[in-house]
Amino acid sequence: MLRPGLVPRAGPAGFVGREGELSRLLGALGGDARLVLVVGDAGVGKTRFVTEGMARAEAAGMVMVRGECLPLTGTLPMLPVADALGELGRRSGGDLLAAALDAAPRYVRDEVARLLPGLRSGVARADDQAGEWSRERLFAGVAELLAATAARSGSAVGMVVEDIHWADSATLDCLTFLARAGRRSEVRVVVTCRGDEAPLAAHVAGWMAQVRAGSGVAEIRLGALSRAEVAGQVTALAGGPVPPRVIDELYARAEGNPFSPNSWWRPRWPAGRGHGRAAGPGRAAGPAGRAADGAGGAVRRRRAGGADGAGRRGPAADRGPAG
């Protein structure tokens, strides 16, 4: 089990700040919280934060799996839960999942196979498709599987679902179910959600209001990084000292948002002035300024309440939709 207060260091180099928030996350995972909300604007660092938190929780003995919601035009119910269970299935060459399924009640395999068709031995059953009862049985199957995983591994299990501002209602209901089931087992749910700057879909806003009003819920709000933290990140990315005036400019333009290495190292300046890896900030203020334009521009567009997709894109815009 994760012991409260045990916060080992791990994770990719270059992670800066957020130590207080990480302690809260680890404390919540090792304590009474069954659901942790991580809330912040697009590009503020939610994904990086939970990645760091997952690494530290795993180093402290937890099993952590993750799935993410996508900005789809239609709905793919339960996509992030299926993703997370798929990740569980790849742990220890599949042994962890196999052992948990063996230990769980018999119906669990059939239910989990609805999300992981690879587990299915025969053809789909007729009752696979519809009905509230069928949905509840699916949620119960997922909860039983995670509880059995926790029991088998002798550690708490955490399911992280990213970007629930894009979640379908089946996923949100499943998370409610898991958080409630977590009262009886060592299952924890962590979600990331965009801040309140743009209106959430009604079903997501309703879910957030409902869980915030409930017990066993911790909320961690991620705000802007400090100048010193941005300086630390930029220095790590540059691999050496960076002139203070460049840091001032980057900090001002990105409005405290951390930098994406993508926007940093692939600046958008006219061909012929540079290619491949960009000159670092210590070597050329031009590319740094242009990279910062990219970041700050995204932030400004978002604050201006741009169209849905653009509005969600932060400094990491060039690596796909930011959460």
Ligand SMILES: Nc1ncnc2c1ncn2[C@@H]1O[C@H](COP(=O)(O)OP(=O)(O)O)[C@@H](O)[C@H]1O
């Ligand atoms: N604390 C941090 N230290 C270093 N880099 C960070 C930090 N937080 C975010 N970043 C970087 O900033 C970019 C945007 O962060 P990300 O986690 O994707 O934001 P979000 O999920 O909130 O949209 C990423 O390239 C990420 O690696």
Ligand SMILES: [Mg+2]
């Ligand atoms: Mg994200």
